[in-house]
Amino acid sequence: MIIIGERINGMFKDIGQAVREMDPKPLQEWAIKQQEAGANYLDINTGPNAEDQVVALKWMVQVVQEVSDLPLCLDCTNFDAIEAGLEICKKPALINSCPADRPKIERVFPMAVKHNAKIIGLTMDAKGIPKNAENRIALAMELVAAADEFGLPMEDLFIDPLILPVNVAQEHAPEVLEAIKQTKLLANPAPKTVLGLSNVSQKAPDRPLINRTFLAMAMACGLDAVIADANDDPLMATAATAEILLNQSVYCDSYVKVFKSK
Amino acid sequence: MAFEVVKERYMSKVNEVVLGGTAETGGTRGHALKVGGQTTLPYLHFEGEVPNKPIIAMEVTDVEPNWPTPLKEMFKDVYNDPVAWAKKCVDEYKADVIYVVLNGADPDGANKTPEECTATVKSILEAVAVPLIIKGCGDGEKDNEVLGKVAEECAGENLMIGNAEQENYKSIAAACMVHKHTLIALSPLDINICKQLNILVNEMGLPLDRIIIDPMIGGLGYGIEYAYSIMERIRMGALQGDKILSMPMVCTVGYEAWRAKEAYSDGEEFQSWGEQSFRGPLWEAMTAGTLIQAGADILLMRHPQAVKLVQKNISDLMESNKY
Numbered sequence: 001m002i003i004i005g006e007r008i009n010g011m012f013k014d015i016g017q018a019v020r021e022m023d024p025k026p027l028q029e030w031a032i033k034q035q036e037a038g039a040n041y042l043d044i045n046t047g048p049n050a051e052d053q054v055v056a057l058k059w060m061v062q063v064v065q066e067v068s069d070l071p072l073c074l075d076c077t078n079f080d081a082i083e084a085g086l087e088i089c090k091k092p093a094l095i096n097s098c099p100a101d102r103p104k105i106e107r108v109f110p111m112a113v114k115h116n117a118k119i120i121g122l123t124m125d126a127k128g129i130p131k132n133a134e135n136r137i138a139l140a141m142e143l144v145a146a147a148d149e150f151g152l153p154m155e156d157l158f159i160d161p162l163i164l165p166v167n168v169a170q171e172h173a174p175e176v177l178e179a180i181k182q183t184k185l186l187a188n189p190a191p192k193t194v195l196g197l198s199n200v201s202q203k204a205p206d207r208p209l210i211n212r213t214f215l216a217m218a219m220a221c222g223l224d225a226v227i228a229d230a231n232d233d234p235l236m237a238t239a240a241t242a243e244i245l246l247n248q249s250v251y252c253d254s255y256v257k258v259f260k261s262k
Numbered sequence: 263m264a265f266e267v268v269k270e271r272y273m274s275k276v277n278e279v280v281l282g283g284t285a286e287t288g289g290t291r292g293h294a295l296k297v298g299g300q301t302t303l304p305y306l307h308f309e310g311e312v313p314n315k316p317i318i319a320m321e322v323t324d325v326e327p328n329w330p331t332p333l334k335e336m337f338k339d340v341y342n343d344p345v346a347w348a349k350k351c352v353d354e355y356k357a358d359v360i361y362v363v364l365n366g367a368d369p370d371g372a373n374k375t376p377e378e379c380t381a382t383v384k385s386i387l388e389a390v391a392v393p394l395i396i397k398g399c400g401d402g403e404k405d406n407e408v409l410g411k412v413a414e415e416c417a418g419e420n421l422m423i424g425n426a427e428q429e430n431y432k433s434i435a436a437a438c439m440v441h442k443h444t445l446i447a448l449s450p451l452d453i454n455i456c457k458q459l460n461i462l463v464n465e466m467g468l469p470l471d472r473i474i475i476d477p478m479i480g481g482l483g484y485g486i487e488y489a490y491s492i493m494e495r496i497r498m499g500a501l502q503g504d505k506i507l508s509m510p511m512v513c514t515v516g517y518e519a520w521r522a523k524e525a526y527s528d529g530e531e532f533q534s535w536g537e538q539s540f541r542g543p544l545w546e547a548m549t550a551g552t553l554i555q556a557g558a559d560i561l562l563m564r565h566p567q568a569v570k571l572v573q574k575n576i577s578d579l580m581e582s583n584k585y
Contacts, residue, residue, distance in 0.1 A: 249504065250495065252457035252458040252461060252506070253454075254458060254461045258457075262503070262505070
């Protein structure tokens with residue numbers, strides 16, 4: 001299970017302020033904290049308030065790489081900012097994200113191949129997020145075809161079937177699980193799958209419980225990666241346990257510890 | 263329709279472990295040996311690196327061995343003299359390593375003192391230039407004393423010392439850590455215990471590249487397939503990035519093969535099995551040859567003819583099959 005630590009995101013108050021003031025400290029603290037907790041990637045998002053996305057994202061990549069050697073997940077809707085970030089990433093990065101819209105595919109996929117980066121492909125287009133699994137899969141197929149067309153290795157494509165909050169869009173959760181299962185059948189080797197896990201519990205009570213329950217269910221359907229709170233210990237323990245129960249990692253009594261130190 | 267060679271790319275590799283301390287590292291061995299380091303399944307040179315060949319350690323005991331007669335006969339001129347025995351194995355049979363089993367320490371046997379055992383190890387160190395593997399008599403308490411003493415007195419030689427087990431690992435792991443030796447971690451045909459033991463030993467401070475896995479094999483015809491599949495799983499784990507399973511593996515081939523009556527029995531009632539002198543060494547060689555295919559890195563062997571066959575097998579397997 002690939003854990004993408006979600007915390008370095010301008011939507012959080014401390015990070016938003018740090019980005020505005022160009023104060024590296026909060027970013028670097030969270031980089032280290034998430035790495036120690038067992039994150040495999042660090043998500044980097046400037047937040048909506050950054051004046052210049054290109055400048056902000058580049059600066060964030062720089063300061064985070066000063067303290068952590070984890071690969072980064074560049075989370076931005078501004079592709080110029082992502083490209084600026086890719087140019088200075090020391091390790092192959094993950095682009096977060098590209099929807100199944102032709103103009104965006106044509107912008108993002110060649111850029112990823114050029115920089116040896118991976119892509120999170122969203123199962124949505126200009127019309128929005130589909131209601132059912134079938135339509136999500138139709139869009140996933142377009143992304144898979146794009147990977148072939150532009151020469152992106154299939155294992156470097158992460159399909160995100162887009163989970164919505166369970167309190168207002170409950171019917172989406174089982175459709176997402178179905179979409180994860182079917183995504184794994186689209187190609188051989190199969191594309192990877194990813195979720196922005198915390199979305200499932202937006203504005204609901206006891207978010208950690210909802211998050212970790214859905215994580216276990218999604219892993220049973222074939223989920224490979226998750227953007228989540230790496231410092232949520234019970235969540236990390238759930239991921240470790242699900243990996244064991246899926247026989248993806250050899251069991252030992254210290255399996256939670258092993259998972260976090262991987 | 264061109265033919266394309268399917269090549270697996272693994273994300274990780276087997277740890278490379280050094281055996282034997284030379285003058286540069288404070289030891290007296292003529293050379294050090296490396297094992298492990300593979301980036302692919304056994305001998306698939308075409309999709310990865312197999313930088314080190316598996317090595318054969320021949321067994322020498324500090325007291326007369328309780329081996330079956332036809333095997334013991336092979337060493338009749340030396341089995342009462344571990345030094346001469348070790349020299350013969352190196353000079354005549356080209357053993358890569360000498361595997362010294364200190365059966366003399368057994369409290370129910372000769373009950374030799376830790377000092378006596380250490381003296382034996384030291385005299386073998388003086389007689390041969392190859393690295394040594396040292397194993398105790400199997401009595402946990404006594405082995406802790408004996409192996410602790412050997413580790414201390416032979417600091418710098420980078421011995422491989424065994425066995426650490428789940429219920430008894432602290433003292434021997436500490437001795438290996440302090441005196442810079444390599445540890446054999448033995449688990450009873452159980453990959454879960456194997457992994458946990460490696461964690462426990464590593465948590466004491468012994469680096470992962472100073473640990474060797476002994477999966478406790480079964481001999482040919484007596485459960486070898488269980489060991490085979492566990493070893494395959496360990497190796498897959500190593501290649502797929504499980505650091506706790508990335509150790510090279512050692513197999514007690516000689517001990518297990520020569521427990522089988524098929525290896526040592528002779529006479530009327532076993533005629534349908536053919537000649538013992540042919541069957542016995544083959545029993546050991548087949549056990550070794552099989553486990554080599556599952557990823558064995560160090561083979562602990564006994565019979566010179568079996569050793570010779572396996573040496574040939576290894577040199578054939580180490581020839582590149584790159585496309």
